[in-house]
Amino acid sequence: MWDMAIPTHTLNDGSVLPAIGFGTYPLKDDEAVSGIVSAIEAGYRLLDTAVNYGNEREVGEAVRVCGLPREELLVASKIPGRDHEYDAAIASVHGSLERLGLDYLDLHFVHWPNPSVGKYAEAWRALVDLREEGLVRSIGVSNFTAAHLDRVIAETGVTPAVNQIELHPYFPQVEMRAVNAERGIQTESWSPLGKRQAPFAEPAVADAAEVHGVTPGQVILRWQVQLGSIPIPKSAAPDRQRANLDVFGFELTDAEMSAITALGRSDGRLFGGDPDTHEEM
Ligand SMILES: NC(=O)C1=CN([C@@H]2O[C@H](COP(=O)(O)OP(=O)(O)OC[C@H]3O[C@@H](n4cnc5c(N)ncnc54)[C@H](OP(=O)(O)O)[C@@H]3O)[C@@H](O)[C@H]2O)C=CC1
Numbered sequence: 001m002w003d004m005a006i007p008t009h010t011l012n013d014g015s016v017l018p019a020i021g022f023g024t025y026p027l028k029d030d031e032a033v034s035g036i037v038s039a040i041e042a043g044y045r046l047l048d049t050a051v052n053y054g055n056e057r058e059v060g061e062a063v064r065v066c067g068l069p070r071e072e073l074l075v076a077s078k079i080p081g082r083d084h085e086y087d088a089a090i091a092s093v094h095g096s097l098e099r100l101g102l103d104y105l106d107l108h109f110v111h112w113p114n115p116s117v118g119k120y121a122e123a124w125r126a127l128v129d130l131r132e133e134g135l136v137r138s139i140g141v142s143n144f145t146a147a148h149l150d151r152v153i154a155e156t157g158v159t160p161a162v163n164q165i166e167l168h169p170y171f172p173q174v175e176m177r178a179v180n181a182e183r184g185i186q187t188e189s190w191s192p193l194g195k196r197q198a199p200f201a202e203p204a205v206a207d208a209a210e211v212h213g214v215t216p217g218q219v220i221l222r223w224q225v226q227l228g229s230i231p232i233p234k235s236a237a238p239d240r241q242r243a244n245l246d247v248f249g250f251e252l253t254d255a256e257m258s259a260i261t262a263l264g265r266s267d268g269r270l271f272g273g274d275p276d277t278h279e280e281m
């Protein structure tokens with residue numbers, strides 16, 4: 001599908017995702033279109049957006065002007081918390097398609113469970129039906145715990161293909177990665193570099209960077225790849241976009257992997273986004 005030497009993961013529905021994707025938040029307007037086009041030129045094929053990022057139009061525009069056929073790109077978006085009721089969720093996905101200017105999505109997520117509202121299983125049922133219709137190729141969830149996953153599986157008999165969760169060295173998600181793997185769900189990592197609090201100076205990261213002759217960012221993304229999760233780093237800068245993709249030419253040792261995972265801490269979440277309590281409408 002894509003010509004670069006990027007490994008792939010086959011999902012539980014048979015679809016294939018590249019081992020790394022491109023995060024588009026908070027890119028907007030012209031910076032978003034040019035930034036996404038340069039990411040595609042660098043070799044990214046999986047583009048991650050959401051209704052709440054307010055940039056679906058820009059993502060669609062980048063897909064149209066980048067010069068690649070639509071089918072070589074994988075576009076993912078997300079249903080916001082305010083649209084969890086079944087009909088609203090269906091309308092939300094149609095709205096995403098309209099803003100993107102696309103006739104199908106490759107992947108669509110329930111963005112957050114918002115358990116106090118308690119309707120995430122309705123949004124999931126809507127995605128199951130939209131996949132049947134062919135409007136969405138693969139369906140996933142984001143920020144779901146084991147209990148949220150088990151509820152949607154029990155209610156629909158359909159297991160999400162992907163669970164996109166916060167995952168970076170300060171929050172390595174050992175337990176949730178196992179929860180996903182036990183259910184045959186592919187993990188994706190949001191804020192894979194740790195956003196602006198990136199742990200680039202941590203000795204576990206900096207020392208590995210020196211040993212392998214790469215940057216700290218590349219070490220963290222390689223750690224993500226070796227964990228088996230799909231990171232979706234965001235960068236507006238073409239040089240960092242290229243560097244972030246260039247993580248398939250070296251391998252971290254078991255000791256280096258463990259030392260980075262050991263940076264995890266109980267208060268490691270970036271903004272306290274605990275899926276059991278965080279409300280994102
Ligand atoms: N499902 C969910 O709830 C969530 C999903 N997401 C998704 O995850 C994506 C990525 O997460 P995000 O929060 O952006 O965090 P990232 O961990 O991807 O970090 C992005 C930040 O790091 C900088 N950066 C990128 N590459 C490098 C590098 N090699 N060296 C130094 N700095 C670098 C970027 O700046 P610059 O642009 O200047 O390079 C930017 O400030 C989002 O874009 C979004 O698609 C994010 C949060 C929640």
Ligand SMILES: O=C(O)C(=O)[C@@H](O)[C@H](O)C(=O)CO
Pocket residue numbers: 025050271273280
């Ligand atoms: O970016 C996303 O996908 C989110 O879900 C937001 O929570 C985002 O990370 C944010 O705005 C954090 O303050």
